[in-house]
Amino acid sequence: MELRADVALIDIEGTLGSMAFVHDVLFPFAQERLDAYVHSHAHEPPVRALLDAAAAEAKLAPNDMAGTLRAMHAWINEDRKVTPLKELQGLIWAEGYASSGMRGHLYPDSIAALHRFHSAGVALYIYSSGSIAAQRLLFGNSVVGDLLPLFSGFFDTTSGGKREAESYTRIARKIGASPQHMLFFSDNTLELDAARKVQMQTVQVARPEDGTIAGRMHPVIASFDGVNVTST
Numbered sequence: 001m002e003l004r005a006d007v008a009l010i011d012i013e014g015t016l017g018s019m020a021f022v023h024d025v026l027f028p029f030a031q032e033r034l035d036a037y038v039h040s041h042a043h044e045p046p047v048r049a050l051l052d053a054a055a056a057e058a059k060l061a062p063n064d065m066a067g068t069l070r071a072m073h074a075w076i077n078e079d080r081k082v083t084p085l086k087e088l089q090g091l092i093w094a095e096g097y098a099s100s101g102m103r104g105h106l107y108p109d110s111i112a113a114l115h116r117f118h119s120a121g122v123a124l125y126i127y128s129s130g131s132i133a134a135q136r137l138l139f140g141n142s143v144v145g146d147l148l149p150l151f152s153g154f155f156d157t158t159s160g161g162k163r164e165a166e167s168y169t170r171i172a173r174k175i176g177a178s179p180q181h182m183l184f185f186s187d188n189t190l191e192l193d194a195a196r197k198v199q200m201q202t203v204q205v206a207r208p209e210d211g212t213i214a215g216r217m218h219p220v221i222a223s224f225d226g227v228n229v230t231s232t
Contacts, residue, residue: 003229005183012128014187015205021105030089053084081129083157090134097141104138113224118150121231127155163190165197189215
């Protein structure tokens with residue numbers, strides 16, 4: 001598949017890396033350590049601010065620590081895209097990458113494609129529901145080492161929900177690129193629909209390994225093998 005775009009905006013889970021790594025490794029790691037981390041760091045202003053934001057999201061009083069922790073555990077179980085939770089998870093994962101030797105999973109075809117696109121002059125950006133800090137940790141501690149130099153920037157839910165068209169307009173504006181010259185890769189058709197509404201080019205990554213069901217409204221690939229993107 002030959003594509004032309006100045007910017008490739010790429011999802012992570014189910015697109016560049018395995019869903020299993022997120023659900024079977026990262027989420028349980030954060031879930032098991034959440035209470036201890038919060039009790040150890042709640043006095044620190046950045047963590048306190050995230051806890052207050054989580055309490056507000058759960059419609060709880062700021063000092064209801066037990067209730068806030070229960071809410072965050074429920075959000076993890078429900079895979080809710082709640083920004084303060086995602087940022088707290090990122091802080092916990094930072095400790096994990098540093099202390100446990102944990103490495104961010106990426107498919108081999110994804111790693112090769114990132115290098116290929118970058119070499120072709122395409123600017124690479126990530127848009128994931130995981131926090132920007134968590135994204136940087138994953139790519140900085142990937143299975144093949146530090147891939148951060150390949151990327152021009154990272155976006156998370158602070159730019160808006162991934163199923164909302166305005167989020168993609170906002171991202172294009174921040175990058176300074178025309179949506180028509182951007183290409184969005186994701187496994188999720190609802191996210192792709194939102195990007196297409198603002199005239200971004202779209203490609204669905206429907207990996208058999210992740211059980212992704214291919215849609216009909218976007219070009220579909222099973223991996224990045226044979227996919228080439230060159231700048232316009």
